[in-house]
Amino acid sequence: MREGQFIKRNLDRWRSYQEPTDDPDEIARHFTYLVDDLSYAKTFYPKSNTIRYINSMAANIYLSIYKNKKEKSNRFVTFWTTELPLAVRRNHRILLYAFLFFLSFILIGVFSAYLDQTFVRAVLGDSYVDMTEQNIANGHPFNVYAGENEFVMFLYIAFNNIRVAFLTYFFGITAGLGTVYLLFKNGLMVGVFEYMFFHHNLGFRSVLVIFVHGTLELSSIVIAGAGGLMLGNAMLFPKTYTRMQSLKAAAKDSVKIMISLIPIFIVAAFFEGFVTRHTDMPVWLSLAILILSASFITWYYVIYPIKVSKRNAQTV
Structure with a gap:
């Protein structure tokens, strides 16, 4: 796939990842998909600015996860009251x-x-x-x-x-x-x-x-x-x-x-x-x-x- 086609195919999704969300599952999905995209870009476009763009988004999500990470003793409760709903x-x-x-x-x-x-x-x-x-x-x-x-x-x-x-x-x-x-x-x-x-x-x-x-x-x-x-x-x-x-x-x-x-x-x-x-x-x-x-x-x-x-x- 050409780089232009790769960017066109995924740009809307990447932009949607920049919208704030408090759903931990959604954040995890964004990070996983960005890592996959980054791996693909490094393989086929090793000297491209696309790599820096994706890497920047992935890094921001990673930092947001671990900056606000709290060990929750009430995970069982939050599953039924927040995650599942x-x-x-x-x-x-x-x-x-x-x-x-x-x-x-x-x-x-x-x-x-x-x-x-x-x-x-x-x-x-x-x-x-x-x-x-x-x-x-x-x-x-x-x-x-x-x-x-x-x-x-x-x-x-x-x-x-x-x-x-x-x-x-x-x-x-x-x-x-x-x-x-x-x-x-x-x-x-x-x-x-x-x-x-x-x-x-x-x-x-x-x-x-x-x-x-x-x-x-x-x-x-x-x-x-x-x-x-x-x-x-x-x-x-x-x-x-x-x-x-x-x-x-x-x-x-x-x-x-x-x-x-x-x-x-x-x-x-x-x-x-x-x-x-x-x-x-x-x-x-x-x-x-x-x-x-x-x-x-x-x-x-x-x-x-x-x-x-x-x-x-x-x-x-």
């Missing part, structure tokens, strides 16, 4: 896309089951549908949640949900196609599953029972899907970075987001193993758990990241 905020658009994908797939499941009753069996399987219809006929439509030991069910559900979420995330490496497929598969099942109860006039009751744990569980699948789409987006649209640089940056943010889902899945599994089985609990209690769960997800993954981002911008 900023990572979420940088990817709010992708999170919205994941939500819209999942919601669309749920509606496809509902509409398909409405048009063709056999579609329910095709998706959920004959044995599961027969068992559910037998439970409905016996007056215990949600007896499937009370069939196992609470603790065993809790462990199995937690493991399975974490496995599904991380598969949804890791398949983002297929340029996002694998992630979209798993969102489609899970969304379709949710839509068909809910239609089955609405078809038997148990829709409202199913929401009160199933979404005691389902609010956190399904929200986490959407967020895991966003993590996978982040990887796919980085591969397809690296912008001014190389694909590897773009993928590394997306991986750092998405891994943080995936870590945040583990405690949420554990709480969801606790609800499903120990709480959902009590299908005769008061309506107000079911609604309280459902609303609190939805409020937490909305606040922590939508509202709070915006507030942290604005506060961070004001302090720069």
Whole structure:
């Protein structure tokens, strides 16, 4: 590559690095990319002023890191209160896309089951549908949640949900196609599953029972899907970075987001193993758990990241 082309390709990015930021991950990324650019320039343009320009920017970032470096004993706290919300905020658009994908797939499941009753069996399987219809006929439509030991069910559900979420995330490496497929598969099942109860006039009751744990569980699948789409987006649209640089940056943010889902899945599994089985609990209690769960997800993954981002911008 000619030096002029190299400069033209990277100049806008270099200039963006001169804008102040208080995000340690962003600063680290800038420094890493500048070191890569400096190495490239030294190799192909050893006597160029470009080397001095890049080296000057890298030196300034290096000094800013170590001049203000403080050993933080509360890194665990800052991860949850600052680092993670900023990572979420940088990817709010992708999170919205994941939500819209999942919601669309749920509606496809509902509409398909409405048009063709056999579609329910095709998706959920004959044995599961027969068992559910037998439970409905016996007056215990949600007896499937009370069939196992609470603790065993809790462990199995937690493991399975974490496995599904991380598969949804890791398949983002297929340029996002694998992630979209798993969102489609899970969304379709949710839509068909809910239609089955609405078809038997148990829709409202199913929401009160199933979404005691389902609010956190399904929200986490959407967020895991966003993590996978982040990887796919980085591969397809690296912008001014190389694909590897773009993928590394997306991986750092998405891994943080995936870590945040583990405690949420554990709480969801606790609800499903120990709480959902009590299908005769008061309506107000079911609604309280459902609303609190939805409020937490909305606040922590939508509202709070915006507030942290604005506060961070004001302090720069």
